[in-house]
Amino acid sequence: MRLLLLPALALIALGIAILLGKIETDQRKDVIKIGEFKASVETKQPVAPWIGGLAIGIGAGLAVFALTRKR
Numbered sequence: 613m614r615l616l617l618l619p620a621l622a623l624i625a626l627g628i629a630i631l632l633g634k635i636e637t638d639q640r641k642d643v644i645k646i647g648e649f650k651a652s653v654e655t656k657q658p659v660a661p662w663i664g665g666l667a668i669g670i671g672a673g674l675a676v677f678a679l680t681r682k683r
């Protein structure tokens with residue numbers, strides 16, 4: 613069950629990165645479209661902090677499970 617420890621640590625690291633605002637999503641929106649001319653706006657938004665907390669919680673639970681589980 614020690615193999616589960618690596619994904620658990622990866623989830624915890626991902627959750628911390630999300631909480632620190634290091635991971636963003638790109639969103640493109642068309643503003644004007646006239647014939648073949650098209651103008652768009654691209655915005656970057658941070659991922660919601662609750663997703664980071666959820667990733668940390670799942671990672672911690674998985675780590676506890678991996679360390680306490682007996683063969």
